Amino acid sequence: LGEGWFYEGAGIYRHVWLAKTDPLHVAQWGTFVRSEVRGQTAVVYISTEVENDADQDRTCRVLSQIVNDEGRVIASAQTRPATTPAWTTYKFESQTNVSHPSLWSVDHPNLYRAITTIESNGVVTDREETTLGIRKVRFDAGKGFFLNDQPVKIKGTCNHQDHAGVGSALPDRIQDFRIERLKEMGSNAYRTSHNPPTPELLDACDRLGMLVMDETRMMSSNPEGLSQLERLFRRDRNHPSVIIWSLGNEEREQGTERGARIVTTMKRLTKSLDPTRPVTIAMNGAWGRGVTNVVDVMGFNYAGGGGQGGAGTGKNIDDFHAKFPKLPTVGSEMGSEYFTRGIYADDKAKGYVSAYDVNHPGYTTTTEGWWKVFAARPFLSGAFNWTGFDYRGEPSPYPWPCISSHFGILDTCGFPKDIFYYYQSWWRTEPVLHLFPHWNWSGQEGQEIVVWCFTNLDRVELLLNGASIGSKTVEQNSHVEWKVKFAPGVIEARGSKNGRVVLTTKRETAGAPARLALRPDRARISANGEDVSVIALEVLDARGLPVPTAANEITFKIGGPGRVIGVGNGDPSCHEADKPSSVTEARRSAFNGLAMVIVQALKRPGEIRIEAQSAGLETASRVVTAQSGTMRPAI
Numbered sequence: 243l244g245e246g247w248f249y250e251g252a253g254i255y256r257h258v259w260l261a262k263t264d265p266l267h268v269a270q271w272g273t274f275v276r277s278e279v280r281g282q283t284a285v286v287y288i289s290t291e292v293e294n295d296a297d298q299d300r301t302c303r304v305l306s307q308i309v310n311d312e313g314r315v316i317a318s319a320q321t322r323p324a325t326t327p328a329w330t331t332y333k334f335e336s337q338t339n340v341s342h343p344s345l346w347s348v349d350h351p352n353l354y355r356a357i358t359t360i361e362s363n364g365v366v367t368d369r370e371e372t373t374l375g376i377r378k379v380r381f382d383a384g385k386g387f388f389l390n391d392q393p394v395k396i397k398g399t400c401n402h403q404d405h406a407g408v409g410s411a412l413p414d415r416i417q418d419f420r421i422e423r424l425k426e427m428g429s430n431a432y433r434t435s436h437n438p439p440t441p442e443l444l445d446a447c448d449r450l451g452m453l454v455m456d457e458t459r460m461m462s463s464n465p466e467g468l469s470q471l472e473r474l475f476r477r478d479r480n481h482p483s484v485i486i487w488s489l490g491n492e493e494r495e496q497g498t499e500r501g502a503r504i505v506t507t508m509k510r511l512t513k514s515l516d517p518t519r520p521v522t523i524a525m526n527g528a529w530g531r532g533v534t535n536v537v538d539v540m541g542f543n544y545a546g547g548g549g550q551g552g553a554g555t556g557k558n559i560d561d562f563h564a565k566f567p568k569l570p571t572v573g574s575e576m577g578s579e580y581f582t583r584g585i586y587a588d589d590k591a592k593g594y595v596s597a598y599d600v601n602h603p604g605y606t607t608t609t610e611g612w613w614k615v616f617a618a619r620p621f622l623s624g625a626f627n628w629t630g631f632d633y634r635g636e637p638s639p640y641p642w643p644c645i646s647s648h649f650g651i652l653d654t655c656g657f658p659k660d661i662f663y664y665y666q667s668w669w670r671t672e673p674v675l676h677l678f679p680h681w682n683w684s685g686q687e688g689q690e691i692v693v694w695c696f697t698n699l700d701r702v703e704l705l706l707n708g709a710s711i712g713s714k715t716v717e718q719n720s721h722v723e724w725k726v727k728f729a730p731g732v733i734e735a736r737g738s739k740n741g742r743v744v745l746t747t748k749r750e751t752a753g754a755p756a757r758l759a760l761r762p763d764r765a766r767i768s769a770n771g772e773d774v775s776v777i778a779l780e781v782l783d784a785r786g787l788p789v790p791t792a793a794n795e796i797t798f799k800i801g802g803p804g805r806v807i808g809v810g811n812g813d814p815s816c817h818e819a820d821k822p823s824s825v826t827e828a829r830r831s832a833f834n835g836l837a838m839v840i841v842q843a844l845k846r847p848g849e850i851r852i853e854a855q856s857a858g859l860e861t862a863s864r865v866v867t868a869q870s871g872t873m874r875p876a877i
Contacts, residue, residue, distance in 0.1 A: 249404060266296065268292060346376060357371050405656070428665055432453070487522070488521075490524070491523070539572055539623070545559050576628065580638065584597065586598065593643050660676065660678045673698065677694075681750060707731040758859055759780045763778075767869070769868035794831065796830055803844040
């Protein structure tokens with residue numbers, strides 16, 4: 243499948259499968275399973291394209307079974323026998339009912355399996371499994387997005403496909419890791435910017451409950467473009483996580499009649515292959531012209547009011563909605579703010595940007611600015627922020643020495659920036675209280691430090707070394723801040739709801755780096771030669787406090803049935819190698835107290851020993867257990 247014009251990696255960085263079949267078999271991506279929920283019953287429609295690559299006609303029938311998560315067959319159907327002529331493809335259609343289905347949703351991603359079997363003269367010639375999620379999806383022009391007849395605000399992120407340490411060659415587990423981090427933040431949607439994703443990403447979204455805007459690489463109606471589009475639809479249309487197709491991004495012809503004709507051709511192909519989902523295009527202008535008159539859902543890039551003031555008014559969105567009241571809308575790309583994790587003053591020479599929510603291009607707004615616009619308008623289905631993770635390339639706003647973007651809510655390793663907790667405050671319902679910056683400002687005693695707090699509580703009191711600096715009321719979708727004269731010690735926030743303290747958090751002045759800590763995301767992985775543990779390293783002082791400015795060089799050593807496949811630290815200006823020269827040892831400097839190593843299991847069980855060393859610091863060690871697992875066939 244074609245991809246984008248940005249950093250793509252090189253070589254073979256996705257799975258390559260060799261498929262061996264009987265001459266009479268299910269065509270590639272030839273099964274299409276869709277459902278309609280009708281009260282307490284779901285009607286499941288199963289379309290199966292059977293390919294006969296033989297010199298003689300073959301008669302067969304198709305049997306379909308719906309299997310629940312316990313492995314029990316809960317519904318089945320079979321077709322009448324039919325003859326598939328030699329060297330042709332024949333489409334079989336069947337349907338069955340599932341009583342009281344467990345619906346797929348972002349909070350309860352219930353999945354079934356549709357097992358398709360081809361039988362000819364009593365012999366099974368092919369068998370294929372297809373993931374099935376039963377759900378209802380609807381975009382409403384006046385009320386936004388609905389999933390299973392319930393309103394759901396899309397709280398999404400746009401993402402490229404690379405990750406620290408591994409580039410674009412992500413092990414399957416890293417897909418889960420990234421989706422889990424986004425869900426932890428409160429995100430419920432993912433835009434595959436700007437190319438068809440690897441199927442393993444969609445598998446993770448299916449399992450974990452993440453809505454997907456699935457995007458092709460370009461707006462095109464030439465034979466190659468339509469061929470790529472057809473393969474995208476056929477491959478991805480069975481994923482319940484995919485709720486909408488995007489036919490392009492910020493296209494030159496988006497506002498022209500030529501563009502409208504191109505999209506009309508693309509849409510016609512879309513509906514012939516998948517009549518169940520709407521189409522959109524991510525438009526950064528020309529709203530109301532060109533392809534606007536063709537798409538099912540209007541996709542806004544950077545609408546809502548920009549300007550360096552950053553508040554955002556939403557006037558252009560309101561004007562569009564007044565003119566096109568029957569066209570559903572979504573923010574296909576918003577945000578683009580700049581943040582560097584752990585940095586609180588711009589540093590052009592080093593290529594770092596303050597982590598306060600203040601820096602953004604002139605065509606957009608602050609995070610608070612754009613989200614307030616979208617949160618206040620029920621007719622907007624929600625939006626996708628640019629971006630969830632930092633990525634290689636586009637080192638805005640500074641060029642070299644930067645080699646990756648600053649747009650992410652998380653850095654390239656998946657370490658949260660402070661803005662992560664703004665989204666967590668307003669995208670989740672659980673109480674959140676996040677205080678920043680750190681409290682290590684040696685040499686700035688008596689100088690004012692700007693202190694922010696992200697929270698969804700009613701009121702926050704700030705204290706410095708036990709003395710109250712004052713309390714502030716928290717406005718919806720906003721933050722509170724103070725200017726505090728620095729003195730070493732403890733700065734503390736106390737968050738209240740309905741007059742009662744619910745959460746407290748604090749930042750303490752840390753001492754010099756003294757020891758290291760390792761924190762695997764999983765202590766048990768599968769010994770299948772593929773599974774990984776993503777291990778965070780933290781630099782601590784003698785009391786066990788994180789040292790927020792530490793930059794010590796770390797040496798990772800691995801023993802047992804595992805190997806190092808990558809390291810990182812989230813520093814957008816770091817030029818150290820992500821890929822180590824040895825599978826048992828790697829080096830990486832910490833960036834603002836953190837680094838990461840990815841350890842992959844070999845094909846035998848046992849204990850993988852990970853050790854982190856740094857000159858003058860106490861060594862850290864952890865064990866990750868590689869348990870017996872199923873290995874995929876490989877050559």
